[in-house]
Amino acid sequence: MVFRLSLLIVSAFVAWGLISPAGLAASSSGWLAATMRNFGWYYLLVVFGIVVFALTLAFGRFGQVRLGGADARPEFSRAAWFAMLFSAGMGIGLVFWGVAEPLSHYVAPPSYIEAASPESARFALRAAFFHWGLHPWALYAVVGVALAYFKFNHGAPGLLSAAFRPLLGARTDGPIGRCIDVLAIVVTVFGVATSLGFGAMQIAGGLNQVFGIAKTQTLILAVIASATVLFLLSSATGLTRGIKWLSSTNMVLATLLALVVLVMGPTLFIMDAFTTTVGAYLGGLVQQSMRLTPFTQGSWTADWTVFYWAWWITWAPFVGMFIARISRGRTIKEFMVGVMLVPSLVSFLWFAIFGGGALQLEMFGNVPIAAAAKANVDNALFLLLASLPLGEVLSVLAVLVVGVFFVTSADSATYVLGMLSSKGAHNPGVLPRTVWGVLISLIAAVLLIGGGLKGLQTMAIVAALPFTLVLIGLCVATWRALDADTA
Template sequence: MKNSAVGWVFYITIGILVLAVILGAAAPHVLEGVTASAQAFISERFGWYYLIVVSLFVLVCLYIIVSPYGKIKLGKPDDKPDYNMVTWFAMLFSAGMGIGLVFWGAAEPIHHYAVNSPTTDVKTPEAIKEAMRFTFFHWGIHAWAIYAVIALCLAYFKFRRGASGTVSSSLNVLMNTDGALGKSIDIIAVTATVTGVATTLGFGAVQINGGLSFITDLGIGFWIQFAIIAVVTVLFLISASTGLNKGIRILSNTNMVLALLLFVFILIVGPTLYMLNLFTNTLGTYIQTLPAMSFRIAPFTENAREWINDWTIFYWAWWIAWSPFVGTFIARVSKGRTLRQFTAGVLLVPPLVTFLWFSVFGGASILLESEGTAAISELAEEEALFGVFEHYPYGIAMSILAMGLISVFFITSADSATFVLGMQTSNGTMNPAVKVKFTWGIMLSATAVILLYSGGLQALENTMIVAAFPFSIIMIMMVLSLLKALKEEKPALQAEKERKKSRRNKENNE
């Protein structure tokens, strides 16, 4: 990093985050107040903007899949993928949703059903449909479109055009980003990444605490969460020292095995037919109503608008803040795939797995509540999953397995994030130095701890929404840069098409 202009991105971003950590430690209520005010302003004034931008990302992905540009390979024409399909999906899925799925798997559907429905009266059959439909919406195609567009931009310019791999380098088609402008863009991207990852790590620590409390009556509190983060930090720093092809690859596959065990167990011992019917019915209504949900802002109904701010806008901001990390990581492991294969794989396969997950765990929590067996909705969000396990065979064992899954997801996400942050602050190097990854690992944990200290989960959510807003503008520019670059490839694609046609004609004549 010595004498590297991009090295300033590392130092400046670390400086900004250290100041934020010091402020949060010295005056937690000030940090909470500032982030809450900024979050309220952005959600209220720019909710419409988030809905339109994220929907545009979906349309761009669909266009890439059906356009002739889909044949373009992320790399040289003879490049092969570095990872097989199963490992590739495991790595992008672990990075993309991980902790969030376990945290919200039972908690979000039961909230929409029993506490605050988006469109109807709570605890009614219609509320079940709406709870699942909007949960699918929040975790479906829109979320993965955000990841796909940034990953596609980074992978295309890195492997096709030989760019450095930083966010700013993907904008050189539009503007000169070699100077202060490029550094500013990368600083915004890195700050958004740290915020998004720290938020998710905070969710993980809170849920592990919730599971321990539910099983042992340990209690829920900041210092317990601090201890959890400290232990996991040591573990993911050890993993970070082993590199991409050892630590992250092994952990990603471990994630999938543990998640599959948990999923299959609940599917078998739970109301299997109910879950599968719920999945099928919700998938149909999700597809039918996707355009209407995509642009629903409820300008004339205050309660509905507040729900949209608290849930849909929150999620769109979360995915955007999380996207520099997930996008960079997915780009790194996707060399050799075509644009069509890459975009279709990222956009369509993970949402289907996610929908099945919510149908099983969300369906289980809703059925327990609707039949009067348990009051899952009265539990804290971090305890909802463990409340479901309590009413099934081997509930304690399943709770322990779930906490193990959260811990492995925690380690994988943090490990992957240190790798990505190392890349983005070391001029896009594919193998960032261990000491750089260690620095980012400690910074991620410190940020998560301070956000929890200054206001718990609400402070995490507020800060993330604020950080996502400026990066969303950069994402728009990245998409424009990609489309412009692809347009420049049109003559080459046309020439290749003519060569193939000529070759076929020649073979037919012979």
């Protein structure tokens, strides 16, 4: 029932995007504008509340509760665990936006900041840290810890609906529970398909920049087809081999790329910018979390922060379920600190190296990288790398990093979708994973051809609004269960 209903809903929107991409884009854009205009305050409050809840779980009286019971031990080493959760949750997005986002804020900051100024440069990095720091990882962590606790400590199926038993009782097995699982699948498919589509466009942009291959629809479809074969092969090998190996390999490649850029780029500027921005981020965390502009009627917060919060919410069921699957044996404190703090720190370093390096070139190196990146966001990273020694070699490495992150994100997503459509099976079979993998790739390819990919992304953001109620319910249910079990 859950699988069929999810497939029906997804197919209906894909058909809409294929038949009338302009109609889908227009309708979804109208819904998105209304959502952002009327519920921006709500998104900010909910996400900040989840950050507070996550920190309370980590450092409160439930911190020493072990996922799986007192005798459970981790299935994966900490290094492999960090690599898998980071690759699933952020990898390809960081590579895509590492240069482009700070440059965007630098040339187009909120109205109260002068554009292309030292103040807008400071704001640019601080905003990037804020959007990719504690808040998204708190969303993932809350979903992940709830699912892991009910799965490993209560023997519940690996389904979002199963975590609502303290609130819904027997109704968890009825229509309400099914609706929760269907919403999780639909949101995940929408979010992952659009991310894969945009990721394929960036890989094609890199191939164009490095090898001069024309960035055509044929090239983008070839990228999607090649990546699909790779992530389906990886998926068939299982979690402990394919995903684990690819995630660990990619973290090594990404670290190598970042270190080379740090050494060959403006090293002192990058480290100064990192230190300054971390301090500003921590010092203004609460104020940033609640920042709206009712007195100036500016749109920057809605266009960036609220949009990001909604987008992270669409990824929360997929990333949270995947993190839960790989986290048996860890205490709640270790889980929450590991999921929230370590990836946030990696994100900060990444933006300082790539975003800070690009800002230094723009401000002091007489390299007009901001205008070029604005004209073609897909190529922003490669424009930075081209300005460094061994630029072509670094660009090839960057294409490889994007490609492997592409594969690991898709691999993790198909694993989770297989769980959701197999009654929460801990190790879903190859068939459901393959079906979802092929379907996601087909959705991305079809909508890229028809021009409806942006419309589907917008629909995913709109779907995040009702999913906030699921997140709030998860927090309440988890607290009730932990309180009852430790009383």
